[in-house]
Amino acid sequence: MSKQDWFLIPIFLILCLVPLSGSRFYVFLATDILIFALFAVSLNLLLGYTGLVSFGHAAYFGIGAYACALLMRKASIVFPVSFVAAGLFGALAALIIGFFCVRLTKIYFAMLTLAFSQIVWAAAFKWNSLTGGDTGFIGVPFPQYLDSKTRYYYFTLAVVVVCLFIIRKVVNSPFGRILTTIRENSERTEFIGINVKFFQLVAFIISGFFSALAGALFGIFNHSVFPDFLFWPASAEVLIMTILGGMYSFFGPVVGAAVVLFLRMQITSYTQYWPLILGMILAVLLFFFPGGIVGFLQNRLTLLRGNR
Amino acid sequence: MTLPDPSFLVIQCLNGLTYAMFLFLIASGLSLIFGVLGILNFAHGSLYMLGAYFTHQLVSLFVDTPGQFWWAVIFGSLAVAAIGVIIERFFLRPLYVREELNQLLFTYALVLIFSDFARIIWGTDQFSVSRPAILKGAVDILGQYFPKYNIVIILLGPCIAFLFWFILLHTRWGRMIRAAALDREMLGSLGVNVSRLFTVVFFVGAWMAGLGGALVSPVSAIVPGMDVEVIVNAFIVVVIGGLGSFWGTFLGALIVGQVYALGILVFPRLSLVFIYVLMALVLIIRPWGLLGRPLQKR
Amino acid sequence: MILTVENLKKSFDGFVAVNGVSFSIEKGELCSIIGPNGAGKTTVFNLITGYLPLDEGRVIFNGVDITHMRAYQICRLGMRRSFQRTNIFPRLTVFENVQAALLAYRGKSFNFFTPVETLFREETEAILGRVGLQDHSNAMSGSLSYGFQKQLELGIALASEPDVLLLDEPTAGMSTEETSATIELIGRIAHEKGLTLLFTEHDMEVVFSISERILVLHQGQMITEGSPDEVRTNPDVQKVYLGEAR
Numbered sequence: 001m002s003k004q005d006w007f008l009i010p011i012f013l014i015l016c017l018v019p020l021s022g023s024r025f026y027v028f029l030a031t032d033i034l035i036f037a038l039f040a041v042s043l044n045l046l047l048g049y050t051g052l053v054s055f056g057h058a059a060y061f062g063i064g065a066y067a068c069a070l071l072m073r074k075a076s077i078v079f080p081v082s083f084v085a086a087g088l089f090g091a092l093a094a095l096i097i098g099f100f101c102v103r104l105t106k107i108y109f110a111m112l113t114l115a116f117s118q119i120v121w122a123a124a125f126k127w128n129s130l131t132g133g134d135t136g137f138i139g140v141p142f143p144q145y146l147d148s149k150t151r152y153y154y155f156t157l158a159v160v161v162v163c164l165f166i167i168r169k170v171v172n173s174p175f176g177r178i179l180t181t182i183r184e185n186s187e188r189t190e191f192i193g194i195n196v197k198f199f200q201l202v203a204f205i206i207s208g209f210f211s212a213l214a215g216a217l218f219g220i221f222n223h224s225v226f227p228d229f230l231f232w233p234a235s236a237e238v239l240i241m242t243i244l245g246g247m248y249s250f251f252g253p254v255v256g257a258a259v260v261l262f263l264r265m266q267i268t269s270y271t272q273y274w275p276l277i278l279g280m281i282l283a284v285l286l287f288f289f290p291g292g293i294v295g296f297l298q299n300r301l302t303l304l305r306g307n308r
Numbered sequence: 309m310t311l312p313d314p315s316f317l318v319i320q321c322l323n324g325l326t327y328a329m330f331l332f333l334i335a336s337g338l339s340l341i342f343g344v345l346g347i348l349n350f351a352h353g354s355l356y357m358l359g360a361y362f363t364h365q366l367v368s369l370f371v372d373t374p375g376q377f378w379w380a381v382i383f384g385s386l387a388v389a390a391i392g393v394i395i396e397r398f399f400l401r402p403l404y405v406r407e408e409l410n411q412l413l414f415t416y417a418l419v420l421i422f423s424d425f426a427r428i429i430w431g432t433d434q435f436s437v438s439r440p441a442i443l444k445g446a447v448d449i450l451g452q453y454f455p456k457y458n459i460v461i462i463l464l465g466p467c468i469a470f471l472f473w474f475i476l477l478h479t480r481w482g483r484m485i486r487a488a489a490l491d492r493e494m495l496g497s498l499g500v501n502v503s504r505l506f507t508v509v510f511f512v513g514a515w516m517a518g519l520g521g522a523l524v525s526p527v528s529a530i531v532p533g534m535d536v537e538v539i540v541n542a543f544i545v546v547v548i549g550g551l552g553s554f555w556g557t558f559l560g561a562l563i564v565g566q567v568y569a570l571g572i573l574v575f576p577r578l579s580l581v582f583i584y585v586l587m588a589l590v591l592i593i594r595p596w597g598l599l600g601r602p603l604q605k606r
Numbered sequence: 607m608i609l610t611v612e613n614l615k616k617s618f619d620g621f622v623a624v625n626g627v628s629f630s631i632e633k634g635e636l637c638s639i640i641g642p643n644g645a646g647k648t649t650v651f652n653l654i655t656g657y658l659p660l661d662e663g664r665v666i667f668n669g670v671d672i673t674h675m676r677a678y679q680i681c682r683l684g685m686r687r688s689f690q691r692t693n694i695f696p697r698l699t700v701f702e703n704v705q706a707a708l709l710a711y712r713g714k715s716f717n718f719f720t721p722v723e724t725l726f727r728e729e730t731e732a733i734l735g736r737v738g739l740q741d742h743s744n745a746m747s748g749s750l751s752y753g754f755q756k757q758l759e760l761g762i763a764l765a766s767e768p769d770v771l772l773l774d775e776p777t778a779g780m781s782t783e784e785t786s787a788t789i790e791l792i793g794r795i796a797h798e799k800g801l802t803l804l805f806t807e808h809d810m811e812v813v814f815s816i817s818e819r820i821l822v823l824h825q826g827q828m829i830t831e832g833s834p835d836e837v838r839t840n841p842d843v844q845k846v847y848l849g850e851a852r
Contacts, residue, residue, distance in 0.1 A: 053409055100592050106408070107348060108595045111547050115588040118540070122580040174709045174717045174725060181706045184695035191655070191693075192710040193681035193766065199715075232540065236416055243413060273428065279420030283399075286414050290406060 015157055019150040029265055031153045033258045034160045035217045040241045040253030041167055042210035047239070048247035049171055050203045051183030052102075055110040055235055056117025057211055059097070060090040062230030064212025065219030066124060066131060069140040074130075079143035083216050090212020091205050093120070098204030102197045105186075114232060121230040136226035140219055156217055163210055168250060170206065179203055240278070244285055246292025255293050315450035317573070322449070324569025325562070326458045329465030330524050332561035334538060335545035336472065336554065337516035343489040343552030344509045346408070347400065350415040353539030354422035355514050359388045359521025360530045361426055364435045367525075377440035377526070385518035392514020396507050419535065427532050437525040457526055464523075469558050476554060485509060489552055544587045550600020559599055608633040608668055608802050609685075609770055614653050615662035623649045625826035627663075631770075631804060636796060638813045639806045640837075641823035642846060647806040648690060650823070651774050655687045656680045668769065686768035690775045690806075692755040694762065696748025700739055703747050704761045705730045711766035730765075737761040737791065753784040757791070764795065771796075773805035777812060785809060789816060814838065822846070 018030045039061055046052045068086035071077045077085070097116045104112055124131045131137055146152045170176050181189045182196055190196050219225040228234065237260075245256020260278070268274050289296040338352045362384035363377075370376040395418065403411050438444075439457045446453040476482040484500055488509075528534075541564060549560025564583065571579030596602045610630040616623050624646040631637055639647050652658040654665055656677040665673050672680050695703050708726045709715045734740045737757045742750065747758055756776065763771055776792060777785040793816050796803045807813050813820060814834045821831045824846045830837065837843055 053412075100588070104591065104595050107551070108591060111543065112588060112591040112595075114543070115547075115584050115591060118584040119581055119588060122584060126577050126580060170718050172721055172723075173719055174714050174722050177702065177706055177709065177722045178715045180698060180702075181695045184697055185693060187657075188689075188693045188695065188762075189706075189710075190677045191657075191681055191687060192707040192762065193678050194710050194715060195676075195678045233536070240413065240416075243409070273424045275420040276424035276428075279417040279424070282417040283414060283421070286406075286410050286417065287402065290410060 027149050027153050031156050031221055033261050034156050035214050036257040037254040038160045038163050039211055039214035040238050040257045042207045043238050044242050044247055044253045045203055045207045050179045053110045054113045056113035058230050058234035059117035059120045060208040060211035061215035063093050064090045064215030065225045065229050068216035069137055069219045069225050086216035087209045087213040091209035094205045094208025098201045102200040124230055125227040136224050138224040140223050244292055246294030249294040252292050252294040315452050318450055319452045320569045322454055324565040325462050328561040328565025329461050330520050331545050332465055332558055333516050333520035335542040336557045337513035338542050339546045339552055339557045341513040344485055345506055347411045351418035352517050353535040354419050355388050355517035356521040356538050357535035359385050359518035360525045361430055362387050363522040363525045364437050364530055367437050381522040384522045385515055388518025389511050389515035392510050396510035423535055432532055435530040439526040547587055548590050550597025553600040556597050556599030610666040612664040616649055616653055616660050622826050627828050629821055633802055634800050636803045636818045638817040639821045640813055645823040646826040647823055648774055651772050684769040686763040686766055687772040688759045688763050694747050694755055694758050699744050700747050701743040704733050704765050707762045707765035733761050733765055753780055770802045775806055
């Protein structure tokens with residue numbers, strides 16, 4: 001951990017203390033935020049680091065959620081195995097889908113990721129016997145040893161912290177550096193001797209793996225899995241979190257997830273028009289803070305330091 | 309497997325054709341805007357939805373005017389076009405210098421805003437607009453009834469397509485639009501007022517979407533959520549036909565219309581999957597679409 | 607022969623850009639390709655380096671047929687290029703630009719857990735020193751001046767110790783001073799490293815001062831090749847550059 005990361009310690013301590021507040025509401029919200037933070041950071045490995053706009057990332061989240069729930073309920077496999085398997089299913093789906101997608105660029109890439117995620121959604125929606133169709137797959141229990149909101153919260157916290165640590169390692173590795181060169185100028189990257197498509201595919205697989213883990217966490221947290229998890233507006237939502245928070249910083253998506261989910265929780269208790277508010281926040285942000293919340297703060301910080 | 313009654317098959321085909329014409333109206337506007345401005349406008353479905361709501365509102369306003377439906381269609385769609393111009397002038401223009409993703413997300417923000425805006429004004433009830441007086445009733449096709457209104461729509465589609473094609477090929481504005489789609493920078497250096505051209509293109513594109521919504525109002529229910537449903541289908545149409553390709557959009561609309569209409573008969577459970585598989589296949593095999601042209605590196 | 611090109615052909619939408627170009631280059635040679643705009647110089651580069659698929663012809667590099675290889679594979683065999691428009695990684699620092707090229711060349715790119723900032727520090731600084739960018743190592747490369755960006759590009763290309771370096775208009779857009787400084791730099795590095803160099807250039811003074819051999823392209827075909835003196839006095843070349851005098 002470098003010097004710049006000192007701020008992570010108090011945040012981690014606060015997160016550990018959340019259940020002591022005694023508020024079920026905060027434990028619920030914090031679990032939700034942690035899960036979506038992991039999902040958004042996984043997406044950002046493609047978006048902010050590799051420069052690939054996936055418009056179908058809900059697919060891997062949903063696949064993870066269904067895989068974990070189905071393995072536990074229908075195949076009676078123990079939770080830890082189901083959980084890891086869910087991640088592997090996500091990685092496998094990302095391998096198959098990514099294989100085709102990385103051949104395309106820009107808007108065509110986004111469109112193909114959208115098409116594939118809609119195929120997965122339609123399959124989940126129509127395959128009643130397996131997924132329960134549009135009524136969803138209901139009644140997924142907490143595993144025995146995690147059978148309270150608080151315990152599940154700590155489990156989520158541990159998983160998310162470990163996953164973020166690993167992803168952080170990856171983006172700060174040579175592999176991660178090459179991903180940023182692909183984002184900046186994929187043609188040039190090819191001409192320093194890098195198989196760009198292959199690197200993009202590997203990034204896609206890693207992203208799919210962690211997205212699926214986030215989905216698996218969410219399915220159990222929610223006690224049920226619905227086709228809506230995979231529907232394209234869900235892909236748009238995580239994209240919004242990522243960009244709102246700041247796609248050019250590692251923790252930007254975490255901030256984005258926290259802000260969006262916190263505001264949603266607050267605002268939906270006053271009005272049903274949350275999408276309107278979200279749309280306005282998004283529009284204002286795109287206009288005035290193109291680097292997202294974290295990008296804006298970083299700019300401010302550099303300015304302050306420069307003035308001293 | 310039991311074969312469906314052939315007359316029913318014909319009617320389904322015609323239904324698919326009707327749907328295709330609406331899709332064509334919306335998707336051609338989407339494709340036009342993408343071709344010239346390079347923006348994939350998520351809010352296009354919202355403009356379509358507004359067209360339908362405006363028409364509903366205007367029809368009830370013009371209750372005693374002769375030809376009320378047609379007036380409502382004209383004014384309703386033009387109001388949508390005006391909204392389109394406002395979006396382009398005041399909101400999209402400052403974003404042209406930004407990354408494409410910002411533009412895309414801004415149009416998505418508009419989707420969220422417009423859908424709730426419609427819910428606030430019109431609530432969540434379903435509305436329907438009654439067909440114009442002269443087009444009430446149906447004709448007998450192989451013993452099945454098919455509404456006269458739908459027949460007019462099916463005939464109107466190719467007319468609009470032809471008109472559009474004519475404008476693109478034989479007018480000064482059309483030539484500029486085609487040139488802009490090929491090379492934006494060059495157009496500016498040739499002394500064309502690019503920013504006015506963009507506004508005109510957005511006006512036309514938004515107008516087509518509004519017109520689609522206005523004309524669909526007697527055929528299907530006006531409900532919240534119609535915006536999101538149609539935009540995904542319009543994306544599928546332009547992707548299959550070729551982004552920015554005009555005849556490709558026409559072909560794409562015909563294909564998607566038929567897949568929906570006939571898919572329900574043949575594989576009722578799989579029709580939803582089928583359309584996305586088709587989209588994915590086109591993107592994998594011919595990413596530039598059936599009638600689009602591949603971008604060539606030099 | 608380190609590089610042999612046989613009968614290259616390429617057309618775009620019916621327009622024949624390159625029409626049967628053949629030449630060979632010996633190891634350590636310093637060659638240039640000249641020709642009026644649209645003669646097909648850049649397209650020839652694009653075909654050799656795998657940036658574009660070719661319609662017909664063969665490219666042999668170091669005894670290996672690279673005709674149908676992909677760009678990154680050709681790179682790994684030891685051929686590097688620069689682009690006419692500057693081609694760097696703008697939102698990475700100067701240091702990171704060169705370091706990335708080193709990572710790729712030294713086979714360290716597919717490594718997930720070593721902190722990247724610890725790798726190849728000295729090597730990167732050494733290369734930056736060689737191209738005169740040692741004082742800008744932490745600058746955002748996209749904000750550098752045009753001349754510096756071109757130097758950085760050269761640094762990226764050098765990081766992989768290529769056998770053959772293809773430079774597309776290395777001095778395009780530079781002032782006279784920048785041009786001579788860059789040319790001096792290129793010549794020096796080529797000699798030190800025993801590089802084989804093939805470059806296109808619009809500045810005839812530069813071409814005739816440093817090239818050992820010159821290839822002349824016109825309308826997609828090679829009209830002549832030879833030493834600077836031979837080319838200078840060739841009547842066909844004069845026709846192409848000065849127009850039909852009659």
